Amino acid sequence: MEGEMATLTKKDIGGFLARQGILVAFALFMIGFTLANAQFLNPDNVMGVVRSSAILGVMALGVTFVVISGNLDLSVGSMMSFSTIVVLDLHDKLGPTLAIPAMFAMTLCLGAFIGFLVGYLKLNSLIVTLGMLSAIHGLTLTYSGGKNMDIADKEGTWFSIFGQGDALGIPVPILIFLLLAVVLGTMLAKTPFGRKIYAVGGNGTAATFSGIPRARVVFSCYLVSAFCVATAGLLQASRSMGSQNTVGQGLELEVLAAVILGGASLMGGSGTIFKTVIGVLILGFIQNGLLLVGLPFYVQYVVTWIIIILAVWLDIAAKRGRLWSPIA
């Protein structure tokens, strides 16, 4: 009769397993690493991992918004370099109180530009952000004249509090990361704006048919991403009080890996801030584990590659109900 709802399909179970599969694999990793090097679960080490993941994590929060809305942002790495360099430079020229808002404004302008191109002009986000990756890199190089940026008087400023301070015994970067995660997570899950993002990413056509201003939603997501990148730049600048202009290079891939690990679909319409945070932590611990075992940093690249492909593959396989693709 009417109203028969489809029972739990193999797809649902497969998807569930795929999701848990990643956590299971992660648990195995953790056990393996701990056995290989007892330092791994040392509280100081753990805290260190979380702290160094904070900067990446902040960027991943913003990219989560963009990915859920059905787009990509490959420019976050060079945008972060830009933010770091700009705030360091302006710190000595305008003082920290003015430098920080100025840097945020400039970064948001970049984000707005991208948002305009992808949201209103409907250009392909992969190519646009790939192009912006290069353009912003060039911009940063021009701005910095190719030199490193350093704060002249590192002791005489309160600027370092963001990257190096402690509040209530917890490092400030972690606090900021958590705060941002809570705020953005609530925004995504509990506000109309968040709901609209899921709709646009899940089915842009249906969203338009429901009266949702698709262009504006996409644009706003890029603004959120830019804001997060600016925050990451602030944390980075504050931590090292000086920087090369390539500091953010390559981060866009790690951020994407974290978002994918957290289970967000690159097709759009699914994912949560919480899951991204988990993904960031998983990535951080894996990288740390590899280091502790004595493997050099570039082994991470290979591991990340395998992880990205496996994660997306399992996600797709779960959705279509079969492991191998039906391509002839």
Add this chain to the structure above:
Amino acid sequence: MSAQTPVLRLEGIVKTFPGVRALDGVSLSILPGEVHALMGENGAGKSTLMKVLGGVHQPDEGRIVLAEQPVVMSGPLDAKAKGIVFIHQELSLAGELSVAENIYLGELPRKRFGLVDWAELYTRTNRILERLKVGFDARTRVGDLSIANQQMVEIARALTVDAKAVIFDEPTASLTDAEKVVLFEVIADLKSQGVGIAYISHRMEEIFRITDRISVLRDGQYQGTVDTVETDEEGVTQMMIGRKLDLSRNESHHEIGDGALEVRGLSCGHLFEDVSFAVRSGEVLGFYGLVGAGRTEIAETIFGLREPSAGTIHLNGEEVRIHSPADAIARGISLVPEDRKSQGLVLGMNCRDNMTLPQIDDLKAGPFVAEGSEIAIFDQYRDKLDIRTPGWKQAAGNLSGGNQQKIVIGKWLSMHPRVLIVDEPTRGIDVGSKAEIHNLIRDLAAQGYAVIVISSEMPEVLHVSDRIVAMYSGRVMRTFTSEEVTEDTLIQAISGLDTGQAA
């Protein structure tokens, strides 16, 4: 035609899809050298039957017999290899490649080392193109051709093999009269070579011009086969519709209120031209016509999804310009779209969220979404429309078609629009839910909504409408009241025949 062995026979074909029995024991035979029309309403099963024949679907029961040998068509390529060619209604061409490469797609003649034998390719293609008397040559890029010419290319693909049977599915949909003549000559040509031709169409004029026999399907069941010379339009229409169906005209009329929506001289490029009509509160206006008649495009224009090229829209007497769906919604217009899966729902979202999407900005408690209000709305319409789902958290994609449609309807009803447009409200829905939705539409009118129903099913449009607009090729052919409409005149109006009445 003397008694001959049929080129092909279908025996007792049964095909079911989840929830619907599309073909119920259909048997048919096609003789060599005959043009055999297959007619029936939308949803009668014509396309499904031909897809079974063409190898796209496998029958659940019954068999296909080719030249007295039972065969199994494992796919379209297999069918083509066996001499059955299916010319689809939707074009499947690669616009960047040349005509020749499209005609021989997947079977380009080869020289050594994987090189294309261009000389051979063009020779063969030109031979086919000559038969079709087309104005373009083998090297033309398909994307540069008009839709009509592209259709000719599609037809040309059938002529690459020695076909035993060719199935045409609405081949003249985009052809001009001159091109139709050429098509009919091609068909006559094939006929003279002993090829059996199946011809699916709604267009009476053509059917009676070129076909030898007509078979009719209704609701997946075979109604009979007649010789074309021994019947006429009325006879065929009777077979398609039958007397048993509930064709109760909508008898009850409610209080008809003021004019809610009026459209004057509305056009949108070549999609529809010079369309005028009015809907009042308490009234149900039905739009009936073939696919491509322009009905959905009119709805989309009123809803702000298309920019009209001419004409005006009036709401409650005032002329308005509607620039976007958000605009339309703000003015009290709601559209339940034709394709619920790709236009009506975000399948990955849960039922409640889907239902409250258009008004999400208004359901707030501070900066947050007021989930309590959302759930209240969901509960209200779940009860009102009898939506079967274990809970609101269920993803919309998991519901049955009927329930998905109810979610979409509930979504728009909760907006309390003045004008509600429903496009194909019961497509792909089981009989029980259909009746519920029809009653709902009548109820809405009784409550004062102005309702526009677009439908391709005659019983449906007759049952719910107070007045019916019959459309053909983007124009309003005629507007009927429910008292004066008859099945015959309606079918004739939408098939392009002038019934001699003023619109």
Add this chain to the structure above:
Amino acid sequence: MTPGTLSTILKNGAIWGFIVLELIFFTVAGQFLSLSENAFMDADNMLLLFKQSAPIGIIAMGMTIVMINGNIDLSVGATYALSAVVLLDAMTWPVFGGLGDWVIPVACLLALLTGVVLGAINGLIVWKTGVDAFIVTLGAMLGYRGLVFMYNGEQPTSHLNWTLVDFAEMQVLGLHTATWVLLIVTVAMWFLMNRTVHGRNAYAIGNNREAAVNAGIRVGPHMLINFMIIGFLAALSAVVFYAETGSVNPNDGELYELWVITAVVLGGTKLTGGAGSIVSTFGGVLAIQLLRKGLAHIGADTSTVNLVIGLILIAVLLLDRQLNVKGKEELKI
């Protein structure tokens, strides 16, 4: 506004017009801004242009077929670097000790094989798992780069074999070896795309995959072969370039994918697949290289070049959208 004759001409001829514009612009600007004595458009400089176009150009030919097929390859830079490492290092392997100069072709072969294998890995993953080529090659971009580092840590890999260097630096009929390789590859790829069944099928798959599948074209093997082609070409490009320089850093080839994609898209190949040509990619490659040279000629530095290239890519997308504006009656989704 339907795409009429004007916009078709604009689209196809645009890249060449752009090149002419560049030549004019930089010649004029060079008179005022250049640091050197020479004019921009002298014969030697133009010959050099072709030679300098070779690294990106060779790979761009492969990217063209991959993109026409409906895929993309972001790992070409890493493949380029890894092949270079194999080339240079293989010449020092003890097992080849007794070969003398014959080690050169062996090392070249190994390098090319590396490229083919890396491409095949990408192709197989895309085929068998169904994961989108963009993600697969994005991951490979990282993973293959990791392999490069794993070879020799952060140290450069070097080996100078003077026979090889001589070969790379020689000029036949006035054109450098690199230029010859570029021209041969261009002609070969043109042939593949326009005269073979494989090439025509690649267009079909990218243009209307369903129609291709229904016509019996096997999508998987075609994709695999195309990835192997681009892997091969990335390796070939590395062989040509590093034969001359003799030393490769693990970060070399970074962002090559950006340059290559920009050249290909600039030349008119569609991101969505199904449309594009080798000739216009060649034009795109020249245009990009001309831009780099021109900017250097008038004194701009790397940063400006990066900025301009990035913006050009975006401008091309915009232009493409404008020229493809469909009728006014389209759905405003």
